[in-house]
Amino acid sequence: xxxxxxxxxxxxxxxxxxxxxxxxxxxxxxxxxxxxxxxxxxxxxxxxxxxxxxxxxxxxxxxxxxxxxxxxxxxxxxxxxxxxxxxxxxxxxxxxxxxxxxxxxxxxxxxxxxxxxxxxxxxxxxxxxxxxxxxxxxxxxxxxxxxxxxxxxxxxxxxxxxxxxxxxxxxxxxxxxxxxxxxxxxxxxxxxxxxxxxxxxxxxxxxxxxxxxxxxxxxxxxxxxxxxxxxxxxxxxxxxxxxxxxxxxxxxxxxxxxxxxxxxxxxxxxxxxxxxxxxxxxxxxxxxxxxxxxxxxxxxxxxxxxxxxxxxxxxxxxxx
Ligand code: TXA
Ligand code: MG
Numbered sequence: 001x002x003x004x005x006x007x008x009x010x011x012x013x014x015x016x017x018x019x020x021x022x023x024x025x026x027x028x029x030x031x032x033x034x035x036x037x038x039x040x041x042x043x044x045x046x047x048x049x050x051x052x053x054x055x056x057x058x059x060x061x062x063x064x065x066x067x068x069x070x071x072x073x074x075x076x077x078x079x080x081x082x083x084x085x086x087x088x089x090x091x092x093x094x095x096x097x098x099x100x101x102x103x104x105x106x107x108x109x110x111x112x113x114x115x116x117x118x119x120x121x122x123x124x125x126x127x128x129x130x131x132x133x134x135x136x137x138x139x140x141x142x143x144x145x146x147x148x149x150x151x152x153x154x155x156x157x158x159x160x161x162x163x164x165x166x167x168x169x170x171x172x173x174x175x176x177x178x179x180x181x182x183x184x185x186x187x188x189x190x191x192x193x194x195x196x197x198x199x200x201x202x203x204x205x206x207x208x209x210x211x212x213x214x215x216x217x218x219x220x221x222x223x224x225x226x227x228x229x230x231x232x233x234x235x236x237x238x239x240x241x242x243x244x245x246x247x248x249x250x251x252x253x254x255x256x257x258x259x260x261x262x263x264x265x266x267x268x269x270x271x272x273x274x275x276x277x278x279x280x281x282x283x284x285x286x287x288x289x290x291x292x293x294x295x296x297x298x299x300x301x302x303x304x305x306x307x308x309x310x311x312x313x314x315x316x317x318x319x320x
Pocket of ligand 2: 133
């Protein structure tokens, strides 16, 4: 296993049909040649990912989109033009040569141009696009540094292309189309506000309960190992709960209480972009300590606050 910023070496391993970790502006990915079935199968195996969960195809430029998809809706072209390279994935009807093992037999393909200089150079040097899911075992928190990838996968990869800390720190926003109209399938690092400025109102259909006060359990995803509890009523929670060794994950304000061992702030300045960038690395850092519980609150539903709340909901073992 080697970690370096040598793009040629990354290209070498990928051309040998090996899986290589690559940096993007959102999170690190586990990449392989989309046309090599064995290499793509290894991605699924390494991540322990169910085979019915399709992969995102990473291409080198917006100009190339037409090669991989058919019937590009006007609003999809506009989004690609405004936001690529960038943290946006489009789900469009796939071209016939996109293998079914990339799309889990769907007739659509998820595709994006990542905005990371090293990975764009890498894509330029390759004769094939890269399939890449986030570089984490299924259901755990995504990696935003080369060190995170190393800690998760160690010797399972020949090479990690080190591109530093991911600037966005949250996965891309996924937009699909039905009858030419956009639907957001996953909230992410491109805010709805940005999208709507370009193409008008969009529908959100990401089947997470959006309402911050909805109680109950969510299917686990993006989850830290330490149980995470989301509450709107911190005072009551801290009074009634017996747990003492608590990490408080705050947006911009810390909380002092005898049961809280340590405060972690996502952005002391109350900046949503910065909070998104810090979310996963903070969860991973908290997980490396021995807290009994992480307690947090939803952020205001503004800009990337919405995307952060979506990830918190999926990471939580309980919301109250
Ligand atoms: O920011 C990102 O998007 C990162 C970086 C590495 O590019 N990648 C990423 O991949 O987050 P992954 O595999 O962790 O998430 C891809 C999501 C999955 O939820 C998958 O179900 C969805 O994209 N997806 C892929 N193909 C699809 C399709 N044809 N239709 C609907 N959803 C699709
Ligand atoms: Mg993922």
